Amino acid sequence: MSFVRADFGPGGVNVPHFHPRATETAFVLEGKIYSGFVDSQNRVFAKVIEKGEVMVFPKGLVHFQMNVGDSQATILGSFNSQNPGLVRIPNTVFGSGIEEELLEKAFWVEF
Template sequence: MFLKLTVVFIVLLQSYVNVTLASDPDPVTDFCIPQTDAATTLLRCKNSSLATVDDFVFSGIKNSGKFSETGLSSIPVNVNVFPGLNTLGMSMVRADFEIGGVNVPHFHPRANEIAVVLEGKIYSGFIDTENRIYAKVIEKGDVMVFPRGLVHFQMNVGSTKATILGSFDSQNPGLLRIPSGIFGSGIKEELLEKAFGLNAKELAKLRKRFGPH
């Protein structure tokens, strides 16, 4: 009986460790600059002797990008635009906000995020799985963390433009914006009407706004 309990305990402990420590896999080489094998279309690592310092430098966030209708400009710095990040388990984002600009509620399924305010005043926060909200106005030099998978948001509440620099512990954190995920994904209309107390006209308006363009 003791042996059986011990085995069960070990299995449960191993499952706990596998879940709690889940993250991007550890690299087995110094670095891996990806390149496509033209013959097979498979991604391979560039021969390390052919790598240059330019593989490890990215200059795409010196300035803000194009602003959305919500007043947000977001420039992701991940392996898709910066191959030097491949296998390193990290990525970044530059987010700029016009006055009153909003980063709508969203979450990253594969990464924790830590964000520092470079300029401005941002109302920033997240919601936990008990529907508790943790939010306050953060200013230049303040840092806030958003735990993996929890819905979070930002809004510029200052009188000037604002900028945040965010960092993730994954080379591909993923991003799901709640409005477009709910109303732009093709979920059955009857379900959304019942879930949100909407009528068909209201739902059609939301789908037009947040659906794919």
């Protein structure tokens, strides 16, 4: 088991990411966080969670968080592994050296 504390300024974001070796539980200590995950059928489960509320992110599923309040927000995260791993989607995809042409076609955008 392991823990993490995350502090978010107003508008602060925890980019889409996943943990390959652990399920995460996020408990809001302060503030309002838009929080969610995408399941294996590409369905998004998201809502605003506030102080005292919890959201669970299943192992290996992409999830995200954003402070939607006007003040600081803090989350206490717990994992069912001492080494949950972390794969940040933007860094992995856009910082990996994949050819821009392929990314443009995959995401229907132009760089």
